[in-house]
């Protein structure tokens with residue numbers, strides 16, 4: 001999808017530049033009509049490419065979305081038992097409410113069928129990721 005969008009904008013630019021070139025090199029001739037059409041077509045392509053970027057994610061895409069392991073860059077870090085633990089939590093906004101917890105220690109993603117739990121221990125490496133005081 002990303003690639004397609006860039007393609008749209010890129011070919012739009014080519015049409016626009018070529019079309020404008022034709023218009024200016026042949027002002028009185030028949031070609032100016034073709035050039036204008038090309039320019040307009042190019043503009044339409046660019047607009048199409050740009051507007052497709054703003055398309056919201058479908059609810060299906062949101063509910064099946066999972067953080068990738070590279071997302072740990074903006075993850076949270078907690079100091080638990082003097083050990084630095086990195087983790088990342090993402091909770092869905094729509095029903096069914098799910099929280100995905102990415103363990104920074106073993107990169108395991110655990111899905112919890114609720115909002116963020118008060119405490120969480122990674123089932124794979126058994127590391128306590130966090131524990132909130134009441």
Ligand SMILES: [Zn+2]
Nearest residue numbers: 103106122125
């Ligand atoms: Zn783990």
